[in-house]
Amino acid sequence: MEPTASEIRIDIPPLIRVYQDGRIERLLGTQTVPPGLDPKTNVESKDVVYCQETGQCVRIYVPGTVVTSTQKLPLLVYFHGGRFCIETAFSPTYHNYLNALVSESKIVAVSVDYRRAPEHPIPAAYDDSWTALKWVASHYDGNGPEQWLNRYADFENVYLSGDSAGANIAHHIAIKTSKEKLDGMNLVGMILSHPYFWGKEPVGDEVKNPAVRAKFEGVWRLASPTTSGSDDPLINPIDDQSFGRFLVCKRVLICVAENDILKYRGWYYCEKLKNSGWDGEVEVMEAEGEDHVFHLRNSCCSNAVDKLKKVAES
Incomplete structure (x- = not known):
């Protein structure tokens, strides 16, 4: 039938x-929420198209106090999570998180929206994210199309960050910046929250159940139908022989959660980076008793508050 x-x-x-x-x-x-002034944090935001061909936007955040100042602030470029398939930069989850982070850190943040699978399979998310970063970098000399970036962003002090699939994207975009130089942009550090990496062979105490591992591969295949599998360098860059060789930033913070199945990949990333010949500083922060992206679901809990402060200090 x-x-x-x-x-x-x-x-x-x-x-x-x-x-x-x-x-x-x-x-x-x-769900989505509009940009604007957040009364809780006094952070302002607006949406700007970064690619006319696809209509994709970024949401830019600035602390309310910077509007009357000439001070340049560190710039964070953020990539949202969602297994490449769900969520957007405009969801209440990410809007609230970026408002809180910008307020705590006193930074300018650019939250990137990218096309999602399965309608737009991998590598669309990576391609869009790279296009967005190039658009951001075009403001380094103060002559870009968006005045907030021209006026407030310090392009000598740039960070990349993301959670889950967004952390995966942040890693690959950081590697690409070393291969395709962006004029005027100095990548200082990277913050990876609960990074979505995987691999055919388990690492550490990672689950060994074939059915569970097959489910993870199934999600990845939905996003990337032409993938070679769980050891595709996009989902498993850590076992690539060149891992760390092209990472230009000097500081990396990896945030993991005790009850998250992906935490072992975060620790493995740290271990491999330390042994790769990379000459920067890498640190892992593990939240006890928490699960994947807990800080987005329960932003008021003590572990989420501690994580926010740690990221802000980085």
């Missing part, structure tokens, strides 16, 4: 469903 259009072809709860007729149903990360 032929399948009907309404039948589910791929079901990955609680993230996403794909139907036989190609319809996509996202189960999480579908």
Whole structure:
């Protein structure tokens, strides 16, 4: 019997469903909120198109106090998570987090929205993120199209960050900056929160159950249908022989959570980076008793507050 259009072809709860007729149903990360002045943090934000061809935007954040100042502030470029399939830079989850981080850190932040799989499979997310970073870098001499970046961003003091899939993107974009130089942008550091890396062989005490590991690979294959598998360098860059060789920044903070299945990849990243010949400083912060991206779901808990302060200090 032929399948009907309404039948589910791929079901990955609680993230996403794909139907036989190609319809996509996202189960999480579908809400959005507008930019503007946040009364809790006095942080201002606005959306700006960075790619006319695709219509993709960034959301830019500045502390309210900077509007009357000529002081240049460190610049953070942030990539949201969601297994490459869900969430956006405009979701309340990320909007609230960036407002809090900008307020605590006294920085300028650019939160990148990128095209998502499965409608736009990998490498669309990486391509968009690189296009966004090039657009940001075009403001280094104060003559770019966006005045907030011209006036307030210190391009000698740039950081990349992201959570989960966004942390994966941040790593690859950081590596690319060493291969394709961006004039006027000095990448100082990187903050990876609960990075979404994987691999065919377990590391540390990572789960060895074949069914669980197959589920992780299934999510990755949904995002990247042409992938070679769990050891694709995009999802497993850590075992690449050139790992760390092209990382230009000198500081890396990796945040993991005790109950997160991905925490072992974070520790493995730290270990491999230390032994790669890279001459920077890498540190891991582990939150006890917490799970994946807990700081986004429960931003008021003590571990989330501690994590925010640690990131702000970095």
